[in-house]
Amino acid sequence: xxxxxxxxxxxxxxxxxxxxxxxxxxxxxxxxxxxxxxxxxxxxxxxxxxxxxxxxxxxxxxxxxxxxxxxxxxxxxxxxxxxxxxxxxxxxxxxxxxxxxxxxxxxxxxxxxxxxxxxxxxxxxxxxxxxxxxxxxxxxxxxxxxxxxxxxxxxxxxxxxxxxxxxxxxxxxxxxxxxxxxxxxxxxxxxxxxxxxxxxxxxxxxxxxxxxxxxxxxxxxxxxxxxxxxxxxxxxxxxxxxxxxxxxxxxxxxxxxxxxxxxxxxxxxxxxxxxxxxxxxxxxxxxxxxxxxxxxxxxxxxxxxxxxxxxxxxxxxxxxxxxxxxxxxxxxxxxxxxxxxxxxxxxxxxxxxxxxxxx
Amino acid sequence: xxxxxxxxxxxxxxxxxxxxxxxxxxxxxxxxxxxxxxxxxxxxxxxxxxxxxxxxxxxxxxxxxxxxxxxxxxxxxxxxxxxxxxxxxxxxxxxxxxxxxxxxxxxxxxxxxxxxxxxxxxxxxxxxxxxxxxxxxxxxxxxxxxxxxxxxxxxxxxxxxxxxxxxxxxxxxxxxxxxxxxxxxxxxxxxxxxxxxxxxxxxxxxxxxxxxxxxxxxxxxxxxxxxxxxxxxxxxxxxxxxxxxxxxxxxxxxxxxxxxxxxxxxxxxxxxxxxxxxxxxxxxxxx
Numbered sequence: 098x099x100x101x102x103x104x105x106x107x108x109x110x111x112x113x114x115x116x117x118x119x120x121x122x123x124x125x126x127x128x129x130x131x132x133x134x135x136x137x138x139x140x141x142x143x144x145x146x147x148x149x150x151x152x153x154x155x156x157x158x159x160x161x162x163x164x165x166x167x168x169x170x171x172x173x174x175x176x177x178x179x180x181x182x183x184x185x186x187x188x189x190x191x192x193x194x195x196x197x198x199x200x201x202x203x204x205x206x207x208x209x210x211x212x213x214x215x216x217x218x219x220x221x222x223x224x225x226x227x228x229x230x231x232x233x234x235x236x237x238x239x240x241x242x243x244x245x246x247x248x249x250x251x252x253x254x255x256x257x258x259x260x261x262x263x264x265x266x267x268x269x270x271x272x273x274x275x276x277x278x279x280x281x282x283x284x285x286x287x288x289x290x291x292x293x294x295x296x297x298x299x300x301x302x303x304x305x306x307x308x309x310x311x312x313x314x315x316x317x318x319x320x321x322x323x324x325x326x327x328x329x330x331x332x333x334x335x336x337x338x339x340x341x342x343x344x345x346x347x348x349x350x351x352x353x354x355x356x357x358x359x360x361x362x363x364x365x366x367x368x369x370x371x372x373x374x375x376x377x378x379x380x381x382x383x384x385x386x387x388x389x390x391x392x393x394x395x396x397x398x399x400x401x402x403x404x405x406x407x408x409x410x411x412x413x414x415x416x417x418x419x420x421x422x423x424x425x426x427x428x429x430x431x432x433x434x435x436x437x438x439x440x441x442x443x444x445x446x447x448x449x450x451x452x453x454x455x456x
Numbered sequence: 457x458x459x460x461x462x463x464x465x466x467x468x469x470x471x472x473x474x475x476x477x478x479x480x481x482x483x484x485x486x487x488x489x490x491x492x493x494x495x496x497x498x499x500x501x502x503x504x505x506x507x508x509x510x511x512x513x514x515x516x517x518x519x520x521x522x523x524x525x526x527x528x529x530x531x532x533x534x535x536x537x538x539x540x541x542x543x544x545x546x547x548x549x550x551x552x553x554x555x556x557x558x559x560x561x562x563x564x565x566x567x568x569x570x571x572x573x574x575x576x577x578x579x580x581x582x583x584x585x586x587x588x589x590x591x592x593x594x595x596x597x598x599x600x601x602x603x604x605x606x607x608x609x610x611x612x613x614x615x616x617x618x619x620x621x622x623x624x625x626x627x628x629x630x631x632x633x634x635x636x637x638x639x640x641x642x643x644x645x646x647x648x649x650x651x652x653x654x655x656x657x658x659x660x661x662x663x664x665x666x667x668x669x670x671x672x673x674x675x676x677x678x679x680x681x682x683x684x685x686x687x688x689x690x691x692x693x694x695x696x697x698x699x700x701x702x703x704x705x706x707x708x709x710x711x712x713x714x715x716x717x718x719x720x721x722x723x724x725x726x727x728x729x730x731x732x733x734x735x736x737x738x739x740x741x742x743x
Binding site for chain 1: 635637641644646647651660
């Protein structure tokens with residue numbers, strides 16, 4: 098087990114990168130604490146799998162270093178880094194039994210057979226696969242296969258980190274939840290650093306203590322699920338996390354106040370000095386219908402049972418609001434109010450309003 | 457109850473007719489000949505299983521069958537492992553892939569009798585490239601028209617040259633279908649190269665390998681053109697394989713009855729061994 102440090106890491110798939118666009122990963126500095134549960138969240142193509150493969154050693158970074166507990170492992174091959182990885186599609190050694198599959202990483206490292214047996218049985222019990230140990234792994238359904246791939250990582254007690262590369266992609270929806278909670282439970286039991294790559298916010302937010310949000314090869318924000326939801330550092334995070342995502346509204350800054358659609362909007366706090374393209378960000382959860390406020394017309398209403406998502410248009414910009422109880426009808430004129438302590442200003446995408454004193 | 461439309465059977469009719477005329481009717485003709493004796497004039501007499509007994513007891517048939525079995529065994533033992541090794545060492549990506557594939561496919565594109573003729577000239581002791589090299593440069597006594605061992609080696613090398621590509625191409629297709637994740641997982645699990653071959657590549661290649669073994673068995677067991685053009689079955693009867701012997705009996709001596717009986721025995725052996733291979737190689741497959 099180890100603390101993992103990424104030091105000025107950059108990677109390009111082209112041999113001679115010319116500009117920032119050629120980099121799949123742009124300048125990364127990151128610390129992953131020992132025993133943490135991390136999620137790497139981002140849309141397809143944002144560089145999260147590249148980062149994962151660099152940590153596991155399947156890929157050599159173009160620049161920078163990877164340190165495990167301060168030891169430089171950048172040049173080491175995967176088998177000498179003591180890491181484990183679970184892939185998108187379950188990797189199973191078809192001709193072997195479940196037992197042999199789980200024992201494989203240990204036997205390859207010359208562990209004694211008595212120890213192998215003890216370890217495999219321990220892990221099998223943890224994964225609830227004890228009764229399958231004697232069956233051929235090829236005959237198992239996908240979710241059990243994925244458990245076995247996970248087990249091959251857990252079986253070694255010297256792993257520094259277990260990495261999951263979108264491991265639930267091929268799992269049936271009703272089993273996803275089961276496997277996800279199993280994973281969470283395992284993390285609590287074995288306390289190994291786990292890094293979970295996904296583009297699914299639910300998976301990331303339920304699994305991780307810390308979520309690293311990536312976009313275009315850059316880390317946009319690192320934080321707890323509460324941080325990411327409550328105070329997105331970038332409009333991308335606000336929009337990517339949450340369903341529906343944060344409203345991002347074009348804004349003007351005049352006389353130290355933010356204006357949207359000709360109306361002043363109260364923010365969480367003071368605006369940091371600077372110039373740029375301004376936007377107001379407010380989550381639909383904190384937009385309400387009020388007797389007075391920003392005039393808008395209701396475009397559509399989605400009734401989700403517990404509440405309704407009202408999509409209104411104010412001055413050509415769409416604003417979503419989550420409304421409890423009676424929702425207005427389509428085409429109705431309404432007034433929108435934003436909760437000030439949850440309304441933030443963004444400049445060129447990055448947060449530019451200071452945290453308010455009010456909770 | 458739903459009425460079943462039986463007119464669909466008409467769609468099968470053309471295939472049925474085609475199969476009848478190119479397989480069933482000729483086959484039954486052979487069966488017909490195999491149980492009859494003829495002295496010409498298109499007069500036939502019932503002979504029962506006599507021809508079958510004669511063939512099975514004849515030393516000539518047993519010798520040809522022995523040579524055939526030896527030939528096929530050597531072909532399988534050489535071509536299958538060699539094909540696997542070549543497929544494993546071929547590049548998986550890059551500009552060399554098409555170069556390798558085309559080079560591999562070339563021998564398969566040459567007509568069979570051309571291959572026999574090519575190798576015949578190639579091995580001529582005084583003017584053939586190989587023959588001249590062996591005799592006049594290396595100083596070996598190599599003449600496959602006189603020496604049975606040389607003839608056997610040449611026939612086998614020629615077949616390896618011609619057909620190993622088939623095994624290579626099939627195995628290669630199996631290999632490139634293995635997702636990268638398997639190799640990556642094996643690397644992380646600390647698997648040796650041998651383990652990667654034994655537990656990932658071989659199992660993934662198994663299905664194509666089954667097909668390769670079956671095809672190479674059937675083709676080598678029924679081989680005719682190339683060895684016939686190369687050696688004509690000689691020297692003496694040294695390279696007279698079953699098919700060559702069969703043609704001698706059927707068309708050379710025009711012994712229709714024995715030839716028909718021999719054909720059926722030949723067919724039965726091919727069928728049985730193919731079935732055996734297939735059953736043995738797929739017995740552990742996932743259903």
